[in-house]
Amino acid sequence: MNCPRDGAALSDRELNGAMVAHCDACGGMFLEPGELNRIAGPTRGDLEFSTVDLDTFQHDDEYGPIVCPKTAGHSMKKVEFNILSNIILDYCEECGGFWIDGRELTRIREEVGEYNEAEKDGVEPWTVRLSQFFWGLPFPH
Numbered sequence: 001m002n003c004p005r006d007g008a009a010l011s012d013r014e015l016n017g018a019m020v021a022h023c024d025a026c027g028g029m030f031l032e033p034g035e036l037n038r039i040a041g042p043t044r045g046d047l048e049f050s051t052v053d054l055d056t057f058q059h060d061d062e063y064g065p066i067v068c069p070k071t072a073g074h075s076m077k078k079v080e081f082n083i084l085s086n087i088i089l090d091y092c093e094e095c096g097g098f099w100i101d102g103r104e105l106t107r108i109r110e111e112v113g114e115y116n117e118a119e120k121d122g123v124e125p126w127t128v129r130l131s132q133f134f135w136g137l138p139f140p141h
Helices: 035-039 047-052 104-120 127-137
Strands: 011-015 018-022 030-031 077-079 090-091 098-100
Touching: 011 035, 011 127, 018 035, 035 047, 035 098, 047 077, 098 104
Parallel strands: none
Antiparallel strands: 011 018, 018 030, 030 098, 077 090, 090 098
């Protein structure tokens, strides 16, 4: 497989027990189904399902559209990692894989850490995201 961003050959790399296809040039990686849950860090629930389920696939990001490195010729859809995270991943409906750009794994792990902390405090993670959304709205002065 080759990187959908720069065409470099992808190499296998182990992360949290998952072998992912990694681009040494840009830091991006292709994840097979189930691998996002493994590399994001331990949390309750299925991150992949909650990311894709009911998503509009209508998101813009700084990287632009790409073709799936596994199912050549199939465009990947833009999907938001979980709800209201502002982390936009590329998702292939054909194979169920995700492309994660270089800095996105760090941001995903931070989000998972926040979910876990909120859960320890007895707060459902979706309420944290909803609260952050409302806090970000402009209020009239």
